[in-house]
Amino acid sequence: MSTISDPPSGSFQLSMLINDTRYRSYTFQFIALILLILAFAYLGYNLLANLQAAGLNISYKFLGEPAGYDINQTLIDYTSQSSHWRASLVGVLNTLLVAFLGCIMATVIGVVVGVLRLSNNWLVRQLMSIYVEIFRNVPVLIWILIIMAVFIAVLPQPRDFRGEDATASMVFGAFAFTGRGFYSPAPVFGPGSGVVVAVFLASIAGIFAFRNYAKKALYDRGQLIPTLWPSLAIFFIPAILAFFVMGRPITLDLPSLQGFNFQGGIFMRNSLIALWFALSIYTAAFIAENVRAGILAVSKGQTEAAASLGLRPGRIMNLVVLPQALRVIIPPLISQYLNLTKNSSLAIAVGYMDLTGTLGGITLNQTGRAIEAIFLLMLFYLAISLAISAIMNVYNNAVKLKER
């Protein structure tokens, strides 16, 4: 016995596109889409025609030509004979570097300040309010310039380290803090160092495994295993043992004053530090407010309920309040990360060669291809921003309220 009625079959008429409510909205959306595409095509065609008339031929051939200029901070191989495209990539990586470092530092400062703004201590609370209000309400460009100026004026220059009556000296003979940047020892990986690195990576994996085991033990058997000290032990002891067993394969390259500058070691330029620091403390002020709002959004009843179950304040924060607050904090945090990344285009104020400095600055000037360079610049920033959004949205989906 079959009572299932047949689906309405056939007899689709063209008039149904207008008259049938099932299709009508699609019809109009389709027409609107076509019109939109036509409008854009007209604008684009008009733009090209007028550029042609004005003698501005759009061409990206310049990207393949040698750039001809040097860049101080390059994360990939680059010489003045590399192409403009390569110079742009160097700029992209420099932008990503400062954005990455900035996001981490801004988050750390922002979370600490945000939590402290809710502190019961009056003085701490007021100090944090002052920090937030000052840094949030002065343009970030001013902060970048102030920090750079202070940096250059306060710290000694390499010339102060020179000669008999040097007014500055290196810290522990290994670190030099100069107005041009910080010099620190660089590790030199000799033969056999691969084993040490492998052991180190394995011990990090071990820490995660141990913490998982501890969590499982807590949830399954209610057994509380301390994690802090064992984790630290796993972190240090195997790697140090391997280091000595392999006969100390990793040595340090110390910076030393040679000629005009310190040579050797790792050099962190003043421009990177000033930009990184300025972007971090500026954005952290906004993040602090997000964190505060997120924590306040968790009902007080949650805290009281957790306390009545006998949880200590630290655990209440970690296990009850923060997981719920994160749902409120993450979405505005994404937009702060995007702001920080875009604000990093102010880098040229301190001579940091980011994407705006290379592609949108020197390449644009040297080739005179302003429209092409600016368009490419927009594409790069768009791609970077969308990528950050995508990654953060994945994280947001992981922490957000799971509805069943």
Added chain:
Amino acid sequence: MKKIAILGAMTVAGLSAGVASAATLDDVKARGKLNCGVTTGLVGFAAPNANGEWEGFDVGVCRAVAAAVLGDPTAVEFVPTTGKTRFTALASGEIDLLARNTTWTFSRDVDLGFEFVGINYYDGQGFMVPKELGVSSAKELDGATVCIQTGTTTELNLADFFRANNISYEPVPIETNAEAQPLYLEGACDVYTTDASGLAATRAAFENPGDHVVLPEIISKEPLGPLVRHGDNQWGDIARWTLNALIAAEELGVTSANVSELASAAGSNPEINRLLGTEGTLGAMLGLEADWAVKAIMAGGNYGELFEKNIGENTPIGLARGLNALWTEGGLLYTPPFR
């Protein structure tokens, strides 16, 4: 929505540009004003004075062209341009003439579609270092930190120079001359490099100019000159010969003081007569009045007068004529004959 706005803005820019690219001379006459691109402010070359009037060596060229075309040296709309915006402004028709100490290079002339109408200042790139470093040659600068204005030809010359001599350096890019001075004086860079004229002007502004030396090496040729767009040869000719007229006037001894007297009637020197329009039809050939050159010279004086008034030895800039003297005095200024 943002995308639409941007495309719309670009379209509007494109539309307005399309209108302006016809015969530039007619446009300028119809407008009654010359749109002249200058720097955003470089004392001696182009900067507004205390009264807000633009003055300087490059400004003098703008005023001479305006006087030749419109008969009025004040009929100039000065458009400040940065190193980034200058070429787009000229190519799009926002300005008719760019007089902004711009170096004449092959790619700018050929690839960007501009026409350099001459050279009004022969410059070259030099280095300045504090005396206490004890450096006597640019080849001893291995490993030095060099402050450099970004977006100029100096950047490319610097890379070439250090590569050719196989020595290393650390470039510190800086937006403007004003930002470079404190960095150099604080010691954030060991060396400051820019055009020799700029170094002289910068050093003159220091508290103790004697503590700094300009190294003997001049590592590049920087011929600075005014330029116009490709495609309007008549306009290019007007700009070129106005500049030449200023140089010829100095060579022939025509100054702003005696030009009206010399132009009142044909004199004994046929070349002066042709230049000043009392003989022949040179002005008509350009499509201008017969006394175009008289007006151009009256605007600010001949080349020598412009130089002495704006950047010469008696000004704070204090530049010697050097290469920019007339060919008859050992310099490079040499104008084709007016005939």
